Amino acid sequence: LRNFERDGKAWVRFKLINPETEEEFEVERPVVRHVRILQSATAESERRPVVELRFVIGSVTRNAEFTLSDRAHLEYPLLVGRNILQDVIVVDISKSFTVQPQLQALPKR
Numbered sequence: 001l002r003n004f005e006r007d008g009k010a011w012v013r014f015k016l017i018n019p020e021t022e023e024e025f026e027v028e029r030p031v032v033r034h035v036r037i038l039q040s041a042t043a044e045s046e047r048r049p050v051v052e053l054r055f056v057i058g059s060v061t062r063n064a065e066f067t068l069s070d071r072a073h074l075e076y077p078l079l080v081g082r083n084i085l086q087d088v089i090v091v092d093i094s095k096s097f098t099v100q101p102q103l104q105a106l107p108k109r
Contacts, residue, residue, distance in 0.1 A: 001068055031051060
């Protein structure tokens with residue numbers, strides 16, 4: 001995760017992984033805002049950038065805000081919160097992996 005400035009505005013550069021090919025690629029996005037995150041494991045807060053990204057779940061495509069953090073040491077590279085899914089997708093917590101991803105080509109920047 002690298003912060004930089006473009007045209008006087010805060011931007012961030014980070015890496016994502018294509019789930020089909022496991023190929024890593026860099027993404028640059030403007031920072032929408034920053035948030036302070038308090039974690040139960042430590043008393044200190046962490047300041048994280050927030051970016052807007054497009055996501056696809058099954059046939060549903062939406063834009064949403066995501067906070068960026070290094071999750072390389074964790075099992076899941078991304079957490080999708082209930083606010084993102086609200087009024088769009090019904091979640092049945094008794095089931096897993098019920099929808100196959102329908103990946104779209106990412107635009108070149």
